[in-house]
Amino acid sequence: MTAAPDSASPIAQPPRIPLTRLPGFVSFLSGRGLSALANQMQAVAVGWQIYALTHKALSLGLVGLAQFLPLTLLVFVAGHAVDHFDRKVIAAGAQIISAIGAFVLMAGSIEHWLSPLAIYLIVALFGVARAFEMPASQTFLPSLVTAEDFPRAAAVSSSLFQAAVIIGPSAGGLMYGLGAPVVYAVCGLGFLLAALSTLTLRLTRNVRPRGPVTLGAVFGGIVFLRSQPAILGAISLDLFAVLLGGATAMLPLYATDILHAGPLALGLLRGAPAVGALAMSMWLARHPLGDRAGRTMFASVAVFGVATILFGLSHSILISVAMLAVLGAADVISVMIRGALVQLGTPDEMRGRVSAVNMLFIGSSNQLGEFESGTLASLIGPVEAVVFGGIGTLVVTGLWMWMFPDLRRLNRLDQITAPEIDARGRAIHPA
Incomplete structure (x- = not known):
């Protein structure tokens, strides 16, 4: 991967997506949006239901752990499969598994047989599905789309x-008033x-060329x-930012016990x-970085941390919502820069395995962060746990600026290129 040198240059507007590729792009957006909608509605229902059953902050953290463990165990196998089999079949199969889990929760x-243990086991099934869906x-x-697009x-x-x-969350909260089965039925259909x-x-x-399955390949x-x-x-x-600064696991507790x-x-x-995040994404769609x-990435992560602290200290629903909105806007900048680095800076034959590692670092950090937040909140209190995070x-932002100078010096995203790789998968840097 290479990046353009630091130099002042006008921001070029990427060309429009060619019409010949538009149907595929629309299908991609539909699948991504529907899956996200179902996941968010389900998260509200599961979080509210498990807290209603236990009234314990630790139980909210255990939901995250139940999703994290399958991700950790299967991530590298999933990445290898994505690079050697039909990627869209893998993703669609994982979405069908998620639908089955939602219907079981329904x-x-x-039938009123759901216990906390049963919920944890079904959530673990969602973790298995996400382990394959995300890297695919x-x-x-x-x-x-083309690199320019x-x-x-x-x-x-x-x-x-x-x-x-x-x-998703708003609809999930409203439908939960009609009963948890309604939410889960809609999620399964989604x-x-x-x-x-x-x-x-x-x-x-x-379809990728299929070679022997070795530890080096996996x-x-x-x-x-x-x-x-x-x-x-x-x-x-x-x-580390999400692991330490993620406060979403505490939202049911904040809504009930702090914001009443x-x-x-x-x-x-x-x-x-x-x-x-939506407001920032729309801005970036018209004004690319x-x-x-x-x-810019380091600055956005720092803003994420400050917004997390202010949310943790807030006892006002308006301030809490505002700080979470700032947090989301800052996070989407970091996500888009990281996504460009991973997807454009990785050769296609390695993209599944690198995306799997990215998923382990990023996707599972949400669940592990929920476990960390829930556990720490049960020990020192929810407000203290969020502020500490x-x-x-x-x-961490300050340390990473010092440890990764190549990232700090990264200039333009539209000039990132993927390097050639050797037989072991290492990047071959130009002389």
């Missing part, structure tokens, strides 16, 4: 995703429709990342980060 809620779906966009296409994709994230959209994709690069993503410090720094920075509100307020709190992308995010 049945258990109707992360490889789609570079196969659907990528920054704008990524912003459009992020905008639709955030719109789904906004609608996952099935997402699978149908995914199967209609026409990718320019799809863990090839790690080998590649070790030779690419800018990508490694970007995904590890997000890992109900399910609708919980939906608003869950949707607030997506409102900020220009120079000094690396420094925000401070930790600021400390």
Whole structure:
């Protein structure tokens, strides 16, 4: 991967997505949006239901742990499969598994046999599905649009995703008032429709050449990342920022015990980060990032940490929602820079395995962060746990600026290129 040197230059507007590729891009957006919508609605229902059963902050953290463990165990196998089999079939199959889990939760809620243990086991099934869906779906966009189109296409994709994230929690909170089975039934239908959209994709690069399954091949993503410090720094920075600064696991507790509100307020709190992220995504779709992308990423993570601290100290629903919106806006900048680095800076034959490592660092950090937040909150209190996490995010930002100078010096995203790799998967740098 190479980046343009630091130099002042006008921001070029990426060309429009060619009409010949538009149907595939629309299918991609439909599958991504429907899956995100179902996941967010389900998260509200599961969080509210498990807290209603136990009234313990630790139980909220255990939901995150139940999703994290399957991700950890299967991530490298999933990445290897994505690089050697039909990527869209893998993603659609995972979405169907998620639909089955949602319908089981629906049945258990109707028959009143759902216990905390049963919920944890079903949530673990969602973790298995995400272990395969995430690295597969992360490889789609570079196969659907050109490199010049990528920054704008990524912003459009992020905008639709955030719109789904906004609608999902609010809709989930409202429908939960009609009963948990209603939420889970809608989620199951959403996952099935997402699978149908995914199967209609026409990718320019799809089935990978199948070689022998060796440890070197399975863990090839790690080998590649070790030779690419800018990508490694970007995904590890997000890992620790979300692990320390993620306060979303505490939202049911905040809504109930601190803000003294109900399910609708919980939906608003869950949707607030997506409102900020949607606004920022729409801005970036019209005004792609220009120079000094690396420094912009560090600044956005620092803002994320400050917003987390202010949210933790707030006892006002308005201030809490505002800080979560700022947090979401800052986070989407970091996410888009990291996404460009991973997807454009990785050769296609390695993209599944590198995306799998990225998923382990980023996607699972959400669940592990929930476990960390829930555990710490049970020991020192929820407010103290959230504030401590925000401070930790600021400390990590400073350390990473010093440890990863290549990331700090990253300039323009639209000039990132993937390097050639050797037989072991290491990047071959030009002389």
